[in-house]
Each structure stands twice: as structure tokens, then as C-alpha cells.
Amino acid sequence: MLVIMDLNATESEIKKVEERIKGFGYQAHFIPGRDRLTIGVTGNRGVEERLYLESLPGVLQVIQITKPYKLASRETHQENSVVQVDNVQFGDGNVVMIAGPCAVESMEQTLRIADAVASRGAQMLRGGAYKPRTSPYSFQGLGEKGLEILTKAREKTGLPFVTEVQDTETISVVAHYADMLQVGMRNMQNFTLLKAIGKAGKPVLMKRGMSATLEETLMSAEYLMVNGCRDVVICERGVRTFGNHARNTLDISVVPALKQVSHLPIIIDPSHSSGKHYSVIPHALAGLGAGADGLIVDVHDRPEEALCDGHQALLPDEFSQLMDVSKGVCAAMGKEIGTKKKNK
């Protein structure tokens, strides 16, 4: 930790800062600059004490150098983490393709779409049974019935599935059926939920919040990890900016930035970032180009009948097209779609 003093900090202000640092049991190192003093602090444990120093007179700024996340940090875990979900692997250097309807609407709809994406090469199924909706008047999902339908779809296709857990009340029922639990973007800082999901014994797909910094995203992963779940995959699905030409601004820059500081896998949701049918494939390929470990894509065979976000779903044939181009893009990058053979 570094404490930058005001240009005009007085002797007694400096002394008070030094005393406080020593009061915490740390060491203070004076680094006189051209026109101001910086005090290096060593022996400190982390983020906690930063702000108390900042409120002292004569202190301009306190700079935290050590990252506040530990388990999610690449500094303490240099190898990429590989997250296993049934026979699917995230982070092994290849690309995972997750596809399915935004919402589970009926047995027929889900089986139809599950078949469609399985036969076109998806490795994992997605579908919402519990749907958090901005409006209390919107369709809120089929609940446990939706989970049963997804289970049936898994039986028929052999694909494991990921589905959202919306609250602590439903963790156990969702964990009973699902292969991977999804934390929605609105819940990325629902810490009570994160703690409980961390203990549920299942791999987790955690969506980045709409205006979460990279550090906050990793702190939320840390909540999961410190509570027992080491199998965390991050999902970028667009952030909120001034832009109004897409539903959200897909922030592909977070992919290389996350990989720089963390060992966790990261995938892209091009459907929710795009929000528009015609731009899903461009967003998806951009995500692959940025180095994402996978994609999670809305597919619907009758989008005009969808109860949720039909405007952003790919048709099965468009999903085929995405698969074809993705294979080529991955090959150019030295990757494949699907789990690495040698890792099996």
C-alpha cells in the first residue's frame, strides 16, 4: 500500500500517518519525491485499512497495490483453471458452445430446440426455468416444471444443462436437476445468494453485472470460491454505456484483461449483448476473436412465439451457420470447438 501525501502536508500530519501505520503493526517507508512525500506500507493484510488512512488530514490518496481477490487471482494460481461440467470442459484451450431457448416454455418447445442444437454440435444446453424480469407483469418462468423439462431434454440429447438460480429458496431444487448453476447479471452482487450457491456443490456460470468493473466481478467470484465452489466460469453479456445501437455494449476487452489477472475461464453471451437478431453472429465471432472460452447462445425455432427475448434468438439454421464459421475461426486461432481430447 502506498500513501501519497499532500504537497503541503505538515510535519505533524506526516507524523500522525506514520503513527497510525505503526499502530496497525505495519512498517512505514518514506520515499521523498521531487515535491511530495510518499509512504510505502508493508506488512499489511489487504484492502481493509485503506480507507482509514485516506480520511487522515494531509493524505492525498492511498493506492492499494495488492489485489483484493485472492482465490480468483492468477498471482496465486498461475495455471488456467479447467472447469468440468459432466463431460464438458471450460478453459482447456478449446471453445464450449452452449445453446438453447432463453426460457423453457413447454416440453415440446424445449425438446424441439434441444434436438436442433444437439444435432448441430452444441455441447451444452441452456434454458431458463426461473426468469428474473424487469416487469412484474412479464412471464416469470415455469419454475420446477421447467427444470423437469430440461432434465428430459438432457436425457434425450445427452447434453448437460445450465440454468439460472434466482434466489436462495430455489438453490436446492435447481441444484437437484441442473449440471451447472447460473448467477444472473442482476444478482452478481447479491452476496447472500453467492454465499449459498458457493456451497451448493455445483459448477457455476456467473454473469458479469451490467456495470461491474473487472475487480468487482472477480470479487463476486471470490465470494463463490471462498464458500467452496472452485468451478467458476465468468460470462460477459454486455455492459451498460451511453450506446443505444445494441441492447448492451459487448465488452470484449474484458476477455484478455481477465485472463491477465485471473485463471478463471470466461465465455460470451452474444444474444443478450446484441438484443437484435441480425447482430448475434457478429457479436459471437467477436467474442471468439477476443479469446473467449465459449459462447452461450439463444436459439429458438419459432422466435415470433417466444415468451422471452424472441427477437434475439438465432434460428436453428443460423445456429448451424454460426457453428460452421466458428469452427474456422477457432482453427485459425489453434483451437477447436469441444473438449480437448488429451484432457479426457
Place this chain on the structure above:
Amino acid sequence: MLVIMDLNATESEIKKVEERIKGFGYQAHFIPGRDRLTIGVTGNRGVEERLYLESLPGVLQVIQITKPYKLASRETHQENSVVQVDNVQFGDGNVVMIAGPCAVESMEQTLRIADAVASRGAQMLRGGAYKPRTSPYSFQGLGEKGLEILTKAREKTGLPFVTEVQDTETISVVAHYADMLQVGMRNMQNFTLLKAIGKAGKPVLMKRGMSATLEETLMSAEYLMVNGCRDVVICERGVRTFGNHARNTLDISVVPALKQVSHLPIIIDPSHSSGKHYSVIPHALAGLGAGADGLIVDVHDRPEEALCDGHQALLPDEFSQLMDVSKGVCAAMGKEIGTKKKNK
């Protein structure tokens, strides 16, 4: 609802849109423009069907005119709502001053600060017993013990208190002690929590999410209201932007904008927007100037010992100064601090 057609929409595309509108049981009105067709839709119920039309070929854009929120809208409730919390009133035209520590740390600390703000004219007490924290390693609050301390502080000062409910598990215990329940900004779209808090039978202070639009904010209020809580006060505490010279960007523009479309009261949290000791009072006075119905302010008598956000707390004497200037600012605007006499 208005459906804007592409410049080059074909006859058959137009026909298909018309058929779908009629299929929903609505009426379609053709409005030929200089170079494109707009179709007015009447008889529709609301937001639900918007997106299905948007996915039809030949449709450029669908414009929703009717607001998706009903109970929170000024169109259905033209008078300002007045929210009563014990003998305190929000939205009666006057200004409510809430003050107290960010976190309840101990009986002594809380009673000291409660006395300090009560004697200086605060009408309501604030203090966190359950603290959502970005880091799993940070102080997370005293829990129910914190609520007991706040209750003691209420007994001593006569001031009702507001405190955050972090999850559904603790609603009943918080509601047992507190006069007003706070929804934190990270939970503004935790719909399970909103539904449950809406049924708790207490007035609610709902903080606007860090990147929530006005419409989303009112939709979350709608979740509370449709579940039974009509006593909702909104709180602006800063939004996330590119700016880095304050903890958050206090969006005072939301005050007049909300009052234009909604009847709900809105207050300002200058401590969390500012994040810096020296700018709390400027943020507070800006909020009053914008027309806010109240302020909620962190006060601490020993900020350098605070377990949470000490750097943004006002000292008791600074709170006195805020009270003094606020009285003058309110008077200039034809308001007072405190409940309107005639309304008692």
C-alpha cells in the same frame, strides 16, 4: 404502440404484421408517411407483445408509448404520494433529514452518534446492521445485535430508523425492529427480495441501482407496490459513469425527471455519491436544489475508527453546518426541514 416499417417493406411483410396485430385481438391503423409506413396499434395491454412484432421481417422499430409501470406512474395517481414513517413524512413538500453511521459498530458508537444527530435536528436515524460488501473479507455487520442497538437508539432519541434488508431470510427480523426497510442499490433488481419486502408491511426506502434507468427504477418500485407496499421512497445515491473524481456520479437530474412521471418521493444520499469527506455537503445541497424530498447522510464522530466508509462520514459539527445551510436553502425554495405542520 407504434410499429415503424422499413423503407422497403414489402406488401406481404406489411400484411403479416397486420395479421399478427389482429391475431392478438388488437386494431391496426395505417399511417402512411412521406417515405414509409407506420402502423398504430390500439387495444393492446402493455409491454409484453412488443418484441414479437420486432422480430418480424420488414419491421424497423416498435415504439412502446404506454409506460410499463402502472402503480408508480403519475398518470394513474396524479397527487404526490406522502409516505409516513412514524411521525416523519416523505413527499409532503418539506424535507426529511436522515442521519447516522454507515454501519452499527457497537452500542456506544451508535448511541453517541444517534444523540449527536438527534440533537442537531435529524428526524430519522440510519445505520447498517447487515452490510453487503464487495469483498467477502470485509466487515459484514453485526446482524440482529445491530438491530437491537438501533432500537435502543430509537428509544433514547425518539427517532425512527431505517436499515437495510439484505435478503429474504432476514426480512422478518428486520421488519420486527425497523421503522422503514432499505433495499440496497445492489438489490434493486433482486426481484425475489422485492416481492417479499413488498409484503412485509413496512415502508420501504429503495436505492436506485448503480446503472438503473429511471424506467427500471420505477419498475422495481412497481414490484414492491404490486405486492402490497404503497409506501415507497426512492433514493438516488450516484450512478456509474466514466467519471473518476467522485465515488459515483450523483445524478440530480433524476429528481425532476422522476417527479414528472411518478408520484413517489425521492431523497438523495450525498455520502455514497461523494465518497469523499469534503464533497458531502456540496452533493447534499445540490440534491436539495434539485428538489429532493430529503437527505440520508453518514455521520460519524470518529471516522478514522469507522469499520465502513469512514472517509465519507460527516463529523457531528459538519452535520450541524449542513443543517444550518439546508434550512436556508429550503426556505428559499418555500420548504422547511421537517414534517409539514398542517399535515399532522
Place this chain on the structure above:
Amino acid sequence: MLVIMDLNATESEIKKVEERIKGFGYQAHFIPGRDRLTIGVTGNRGVEERLYLESLPGVLQVIQITKPYKLASRETHQENSVVQVDNVQFGDGNVVMIAGPCAVESMEQTLRIADAVASRGAQMLRGGAYKPRTSPYSFQGLGEKGLEILTKAREKTGLPFVTEVQDTETISVVAHYADMLQVGMRNMQNFTLLKAIGKAGKPVLMKRGMSATLEETLMSAEYLMVNGCRDVVICERGVRTFGNHARNTLDISVVPALKQVSHLPIIIDPSHSSGKHYSVIPHALAGLGAGADGLIVDVHDRPEEALCDGHQALLPDEFSQLMDVSKGVCAAMGKEIGTKKKNK
């Protein structure tokens, strides 16, 4: 244009709006909704009159349907524009690779780097002679001498070059030497400069402003086009958001969105969006995945000596690597790097 009336608009307010519409010589079409009136306006010329109606009492909102840009719109020019710069083509379906130093620093440095990128397959050279810098104390470029150096590099390598025009005073000198004029992102709404550059008789590469909407970007292109320059290429180089893990947030979503509404080519600048050496290639490949018509990349063989932005330059060998992967990614998308043979 559509005029949405307040729910409680009075008869006389409605009448006044109707009169004003007719006063402009337009037609007013009444579209009664479930609970409010919308007035369709036809015969209007464009954006100008929008705001006068919005200031009338009883008007909730005025919705402009016709886009304010004309020449840049795909509605009036359905085919993709192909912009020719010497023997290089933007927008023909293939991908153009522009590379070179951020700033021209000396004859030796520029010739060395120009050779390096030419021999590795770049089709066009970049390099700044006039450098707009945030600080008045930073290196501001070599000026005309820089242009002479770039001309020499063109002679040696055969590659045409693009360079920034910073002000009207230097348009003629830059246009004398350069093959393509660049408008910097800080000048995207410098309308005096746009008008003058539009008349300079050279193709233009216009960088999107750091917080420019798509509509504003196309309005600025419109300034160039209405003044005579039809050869406009847009460049996305990252936008400003709350994110702090990259220099800017590369907004790849603008690529498909722009192509939906405009016929102009668009390229990506991954160096300025990334700002960090290690993430330039991921940003570049994301741009290609999103469908960009080209890339413009900083390359420097001695980045630690660069006078400008050395931290974001690729080394020549890294540029080779980018070229290799890009070829594969383009092939997967049915494209090539370089001008389409059939178009020659």
C-alpha cells in the same frame, strides 16, 4: 414524425398542436390509442421542426422516424460503398490491413517500420505527423517533415499512407502528401474542419468520437459527404465507459449496427482501444469477427523508445502473428486480406 400527447392533454392543447403542424404546411393524422392520442405528421422535411413541437403544452414526446442523415444512409444507397485509396479498396467484402508507427519520429524509424509492415503483408501505412495530445507538454509531431518522411516510406514500400489532419490550416499540406486524410476522434464534431476536409478531394478515415452515438457518427460523415467527399471510411477505436481494464471499451457492436443503417465501410483500431500491448491482437480479431472491413494497427520495432503510445504497439513479429491468424479468421468468414481480385 409522431407526436405523443400527454394522457391528460386538453382539447385546446391538441388543437394548438394540430394548428402548428398545419402551419408548417404538413398533414396531421390522429391515431387515438387506448388512453392517449398520437398524432402522425406527414409531409415534413426532417429533423428541424421536432423540438418546436416538443415545447408545446400537452405534448409528451416527439418521435423522429426519418433518420437525420441522408447521404450516409443505406436507405438512399443500398449497396455497400467501396472506397478506393490508390490500389487499396475498403468495403469490397475483403479486409484492409493498415499498419505503422503511432507517430513519425524520424526518417530511420519510419522507413524501418514501413519496411517491416510492408514485408509482412500490410496494404497501407499509417503514421502521425501532426499529433493532437492531451498535454501541451507532450511531443506534438514533426509536422510537414513527418509528411515528407511518410512520402519517402511510400516510395520505398509502394504502400499508400493515411495520416491525421489536425486543423484547417494544415489541410492543404497534408492533402498534398497523403493518400487518405484522417479525422481524429477529438475532431469528429469539429464541424469547421469536417466541412473543409470534405472539400479537399481525398478519401477520409474518420474516427468515431469517444462518446459519439452511431447517429452522431453518421451525421459527421454526412458533413464530409455533403461537402463533396463520398469516400468516407469510419473507424471504431473504443468508447469511454465506466470500464478501467482497457484504455477504452472497444465497441464491436457498432460494426453490425452501422452496416444495418449505412453503406459506409468501417474499420477497427485495436491499438488505441486496447492501450496495452498484450490485448491488441484479441481486440483486432474481435473486430474482424464483428465484420469490420479492416484494421489499423500501431507497429513499432523499438516500443520502449517510441515518443507516443509505445506501450500499445505490436512488435513486427507480433504483427506477423496477427497477419497469420487474421488470414485464417477471414477465410472462415469467406473473406481475404487484400483487395478483391475481381474488382480490380
Place this chain on the structure above:
Amino acid sequence: MLVIMDLNATESEIKKVEERIKGFGYQAHFIPGRDRLTIGVTGNRGVEERLYLESLPGVLQVIQITKPYKLASRETHQENSVVQVDNVQFGDGNVVMIAGPCAVESMEQTLRIADAVASRGAQMLRGGAYKPRTSPYSFQGLGEKGLEILTKAREKTGLPFVTEVQDTETISVVAHYADMLQVGMRNMQNFTLLKAIGKAGKPVLMKRGMSATLEETLMSAEYLMVNGCRDVVICERGVRTFGNHARNTLDISVVPALKQVSHLPIIIDPSHSSGKHYSVIPHALAGLGAGADGLIVDVHDRPEEALCDGHQALLPDEFSQLMDVSKGVCAAMGKEIGTKKKNK
């Protein structure tokens, strides 16, 4: 300057950084931390060398401590600057009220409005003669004729006027007529223009760019100051965020933040931030509450006829109301509207 090394930086990487620091002629101070090395650099001149060090292997981050602006910094000029424009003073502790039409449309319109605002207590006149407009098809101002009209209005009312300079070509003519030159927000980083305006010998009102950080804003002020103009007033007029309920998000937090680091006066433009008639006064009073040194307000007596931004203009009677409430708000803050008597 502080150089933070990677956790795993090697001996030779550290040595290379040290050598480079010494190569610049500076001193390197080693500050070993719990788990990583920080190197303090002293003797450096400023911002220039930061990035070269950042591109070295083993370097995690370089932290610049000394602010890159010098003349605008409070560290080198501790007293508030007072900017004198004729008999008006900005920054003397009181509040300056500037009012007038957005655009000069005609002699009659301007004289009418100038009379209206002068008789209601404005101390300075505003009005655009050269109007930068997003659309090339919009009204672009009367040019020099507009300046003559403003001069006439000054003669009649005795109020000095401020008006925008859009480009270097018109600096001399604007400076010939105007009392204060305005730099528009789109030109805040038009460095050629800033340099030239800095030499024009007139006080300058510089609008903050729509997404300019505080540091960038002060760097642009620095451009003016280093070129000779010490009389710079900053103007906050709203920034661009995700918010869509106002034209821009008025960032009142910049007022106390700027005053913390700079001695320059800052005023608020509530008309351009609000964009809506009904919210101009709330924005204005918020600006005063935040501590602004003045306001610049659009006033129009026939807003429905205005050629520019009529929807955001106050009527003369509303301006009276703003003046009345402002007087009270200022009094509560220990200020007055108008120049301090003792300073005359």
C-alpha cells in the same frame, strides 16, 4: 512516479527497469512489499516518461503522482483565481448570472431578450452567433451579423457578452466584438483552437467535453493558460452516461472536485444539461448548491419560434423566478448574486 513490479518479476527485469530509470537521469528507490517490489522514481519531470516504463517486461503498473497540469493546479496557485470580464467577476465567492438566447436569431429577438434578462438581474449576456450543429442541415448561426447584434444588445443593456468561437478563422472577429470567448464542449480537445484562443487576449469560458475527465478538462485549460490566457472559467454542462431521462447528466460532483485540485472558477449550464424546460431550474439550483461560481442559462420569450433548443429555454418570468430563489439559496450559503463589493 511509482513503478509497481509483477509478483513474479525476475532479477534481470528489475535490473532493466532500474537501468532505464537511471538512463533518464532519475533516481530509483526500492520499496520491497510483502509480496512484490515497488520502485519509487524521483527527479523526473512529469508525465512523458510514464509509458516507456510501462512497456518493459515485469512491470505491472506505473503510477503517476504529480498532476500533469501545472498552471491550472491549486498546488502551484493556492488562492482561488478571480476572472474579470468588464465589471463582472467570476470566482470571487459570489455568483455570476449569465442569460440570453441560445442563438442570436435577429436584432429584435436579441434586444427583446437582452432587455428581459437585464431588467431581471442578469449580469452578463449569452448568445450564439456561430453555432456548431450536429446536423449539416440545421441553422448554423448568423455569423458576424450576430456579433453586431450582440454588441448592440450590450450597448442597450450595459451587459458584457460571451459567445462561442467555433474555429481559428473567426477568433479575431469574435474577439473584436465579444467580452469573453466561449469554447464549445465539442472543441474542448481541439488543441489548435485552444492554442490560438489562448493568445487572443480575452477571458475564456471553456465548456467541459461530454465525456472529459476532470484531468482532461484541466489539461485543456492548461493549453489556454500556457498560451497566455490566465482568465479561464470552466463550465459544466452535463456529461454523457447511460441515462436517458435528461439531455445529459449534469455532473455536479465536478464542482467540489475541481475546487479541490484547481484554483479556476467553474459555472453550470443547466439548460444544456436538462434539455427540458421543466427541469432547468432544478438543475440550476443543484449547481448553486454544489458551489458553482455562476450559471449560464438559455432564456427565450418565444421558445416555440426559437431556431435552436427552444425546448430548454426559460421564459423571462421563469428566469425571474430562478433569480428570486437563487438569491435565497446564495444567501443561505453566505454568497450573493453579483460582484463582491469589496473587490470593486
